[in-house]
Amino acid sequence: SNTLKDAYNGKFYIGTALNLNQIWERNEKAKEVIETHFNSIVAENCMKSENLQPREGEFNFTDADKFVEYGEKHGMHIIGHTLIWHSQAPTWFFKDANGNDVSREVLIERMRKHIHTVVGRYKGRIRGWDVVNEAILDNGEWRKSKFYQIVGEDFIKLAFQFAHEADPNTELYYNDYSTAIPAKREGIYKMVKQVIDSGVKVHGIGMQEHNGLDHPSIEETENSILRFSSLGVKVMVTEMEISVLPNGRPNMGAEISDRVAYRKELNPYVDGLPDEKMKELGARYKEFFSLYLKHQDKIDRVTLWGVGDGDSWKNGFPVPGRTDYPLLFDREYKVKPFVQDLIELG
Numbered sequence: 653s654n655t656l657k658d659a660y661n662g663k664f665y666i667g668t669a670l671n672l673n674q675i676w677e678r679n680e681k682a683k684e685v686i687e688t689h690f691n692s693i694v695a696e697n698c699m700k701s702e703n704l705q706p707r708e709g710e711f712n713f714t715d716a717d718k719f720v721e722y723g724e725k726h727g728m729h730i731i732g733h734t735l736i737w738h739s740q741a742p743t744w745f746f747k748d749a750n751g752n753d754v755s756r757e758v759l760i761e762r763m764r765k766h767i768h769t770v771v772g773r774y775k776g777r778i779r780g781w782d783v784v785n786e787a788i789l790d791n792g793e794w795r796k797s798k799f800y801q802i803v804g805e806d807f808i809k810l811a812f813q814f815a816h817e818a819d820p821n822t823e824l825y826y827n828d829y830s831t832a833i834p835a836k837r838e839g840i841y842k843m844v845k846q847v848i849d850s851g852v853k854v855h856g857i858g859m860q861e862h863n864g865l866d867h868p869s870i871e872e873t874e875n876s877i878l879r880f881s882s883l884g885v886k887v888m889v890t891e892m893e894i895s896v897l898p899n900g901r902p903n904m905g906a907e908i909s910d911r912v913a914y915r916k917e918l919n920p921y922v923d924g925l926p927d928e929k930m931k932e933l934g935a936r937y938k939e940f941f942s943l944y945l946k947h948q949d950k951i952d953r954v955t956l957w958g959v960g961d962g963d964s965w966k967n968g969f970p971v972p973g974r975t976d977y978p979l980l981f982d983r984e985y986k987v988k989p990f991v992q993d994l995i996e997l998g
């Protein structure tokens with residue numbers, strides 16, 4: 653077989669994040685690639701709370717509906733992302749009419765209404781939801797988000813409960829980044845264990861895998877796959893890409909001339925990716941896919957965070973205005989040479 657989804661059939665789903673530019677009439681090339689290689693999709697932005705409920709009680713499902721219809725039309729395994737997250741949440745969610753933080757009761761009620769409305773709308777149509785996103789810090793402690801500050805640790809358990817009430821047959825996941833950092837791994841392990849021990853079902857842990865050429869190590873990634881699956885949950889790779897750019901942030905306090913020079917240093921491949929870097933990228937993807945194959949009994953899905961390099965959020969994060977090459981398809985949606993190796997590996 654010559655497609656990713658066929659090569660990994662029976663092992664794990666091969667997914668991609670979708671944004672609007674890719675799915676509608678606008679982009680035939682992208683659509684062809686999506687429909688050829690992927691059997692799972694996740695919403696890059698259109699199911700985040702600031703987009704679904706920009707004002708209290710005013711839901712906007714236009715784009716999310718199209719996203720779900722597209723996945724159904726092509727028989728894809730559809731993932732919802734994300735119900736409770738400190739980021740891309742509307743500010744009203746945490747505030748009363750005077751701009752003060754709402755009470756615990758009010759926030760819990762808002763969580764319930766949001767989750768019931770959103771999960772309920774797509775009941776039976778979404779295979780799984782990222783219920784809570786990014787609640788644990790790299791040092792293993794709780795992120796001091798508004799949800800944490802106002803509701804306390806229970807907000808996690810409540811979110812999973814509400815999602816289960818709204819669609820008892822959908823799968824429920826906890827999702828986070830940098831999950832190979834040992835302290836963070838243990839923080840996530842403890843937190844999810846607490847939820848499970850309280851009798852609330854968690855079906856999976858998502859490892860985002862926003863990776864680079866030199867981080868994280870395969871070994872620590874494997875340690876996390878093993879640790880998470882020891883909880884009896886599925887593990888999934890939910891937002892993978894491998895940035896080829898140097899890590900770093902421009903020092904906004906530096907002299908303008910230094911900032912300009914440093915910006916160039918952080919953006920070395922504006923005119924194209926040198927062959928040897930493309931090879932390095934391919935080798936790195938192969939290492940990760942080999943690891944996932946080794947643990948195919950634990951891994952349910954491997955989702956890339958986008959289709960073509962031009963669509964990747966990595967062109968804008970953590971440094972804006974860069975040219976990155978982190979995905980499997982180039983800016984014209986042409987398949988990169990190393991993808992054939994990934995297909996043969998599967």
Ligand code: XIL
Nearest residue numbers: 696697733734785829860891964965
């Ligand atoms: C990113 C999107 O890709 C961007 O388009 C958006 O501007 C910001 O969010 N962790 C997540 C994703 O869970 O939702 C984020 O997606 C990337 C980091």
